[in-house]
Amino acid sequence: MNLRIGAFGRQESASAVWIASFASGCFAFDPYAQFSDGNLAVFSHAAAAALSLLLFALLVRGVRRRGGDDLSLRIASAWGSVPIAAALSTFLLLSAVVPLRQFALTMTREVFSDAKRETVCLYLLPCLTLLAACGAETLVRTSRILLPALMLSILAALAIGAKEYRVFRLFPIPTGKPLKLLSETLTALPRTFAPLLALLCIGEGTQNAHALKSAGVIGAAGGAAAVIGMLFGLSLSFSYGMLKDMSSPFCRMLVEARTENPTMRIDRAALFLWMAAAILAAALYLYAAGVLFCRACRVGDVRPVACAMCAIAIALVLLLSGSAGERVLTHWHRWGWAVVPITVFAIALPGKEKCRCAACA
Numbered sequence: 001m002n003l004r005i006g007a008f009g010r011q012e013s014a015s016a017v018w019i020a021s022f023a024s025g026c027f028a029f030d031p032y033a034q035f036s037d038g039n040l041a042v043f044s045h046a047a048a049a050a051l052s053l054l055l056f057a058l059l060v061r062g063v064r065r066r067g068g069d070d071l072s073l074r075i076a077s078a079w080g081s082v083p084i085a086a087a088l089s090t091f092l093l094l095s096a097v098v099p100l101r102q103f104a105l106t107m108t109r110e111v112f113s114d115a116k117r118e119t120v121c122l123y124l125l126p127c128l129t130l131l132a133a134c135g136a137e138t139l140v141r142t143s144r145i146l147l148p149a150l151m152l153s154i155l156a157a158l159a160i161g162a163k164e165y166r167v168f169r170l171f172p173i174p175t176g177k178p179l180k181l182l183s184e185t186l187t188a189l190p191r192t193f194a195p196l197l198a199l200l201c202i203g204e205g206t207q208n209a210h211a212l213k214s215a216g217v218i219g220a221a222g223g224a225a226a227v228i229g230m231l232f233g234l235s236l237s238f239s240y241g242m243l244k245d246m247s248s249p250f251c252r253m254l255v256e257a258r259t260e261n262p263t264m265r266i267d268r269a270a271l272f273l274w275m276a277a278a279i280l281a282a283a284l285y286l287y288a289a290g291v292l293f294c295r296a297c298r299v300g301d302v303r304p305v306a307c308a309m310c311a312i313a314i315a316l317v318l319l320l321s322g323s324a325g326e327r328v329l330t331h332w333h334r335w336g337w338a339v340v341p342i343t344v345f346a347i348a349l350p351g352k353e354k355c356r357c358a359a360c361a
Helices: 010-027 041-065 071-076 081-111 115-132 136-164 178-201 211-238 249-256 265-296 302-319 323-349
Strands: none
Touching: 010 081, 010 136, 010 178, 010 211, 010 265, 041 071, 041 136, 041 178, 041 211, 071 081, 071 178, 071 265, 071 323, 081 115, 081 178, 081 249, 081 265, 081 302, 081 323, 115 136, 115 265, 115 302, 136 211, 136 249, 136 265, 178 211, 178 265, 178 323, 211 249, 249 265, 265 302
């Protein structure tokens, strides 16, 4: 099978998970739901990241005990592989659509006010298709190249906005509502678990289980720390009453913290790098979804499947623009955590006899 996974090291795979964790954490949440009852986002994201890391360590151990190199191979060798692969592929597809939709909203509302969403999507499609079709090795090595500049842009954005920080904007912090914290943690769980699930699907390229586990832990922990820092800076910059009505809160934070020197447009440079990270994360999710589909359905080449996934994702970005799209995304935020028991169930399923056809050889 031509899945174009290749071989890559711990640093490359950790960089891919880092960027995907940052993009999902910053561009895939609903501001109204996240800040409707106070500034609980920092605590809920930290709890969700810790829970995702624990689940990831258990899943890696379970995959190895069940005799598979990664999750996609384990699913392909288990009974009921097609419906499980369909469910996980759908989850990864939606995990890619949400940051892409936020990207389109930011470009049309905050950067290019005269641009149409269809035009932005036409620019997105070839970028996603090229990255997803090139395979895992290209994705993770590109992530390693982008990561240093992305980290500098995050530090620069937080440093520039420091003069606008006010501690009183953090309140109220609803720490006295444990059920609310649990609800927000479950809502944040899909955003923190999606990068680790994508890495599990292409874990064969990391060469061994130890490298897979350490890369996932390092990347997810680093990405979660960046997201927590961004959410903390966002909470210091705006009150929760303002944040819940913003469509692009992080872009607004950049605009408000813009330097007075017109030659130092760090806000535009940072926004460009953040959007590049969102595109790279979406391409990783779509490629992982393609690998799941190919192994479950015995498709010999991942490139046409990955291209089809990219086209479906762009179509969903356009379709989920109205009120119907808002309802779909609300349900995704609310029930996305259900992917965790599906993944655990996939590992626990009994295996079937290995296929010996030419396509799977």
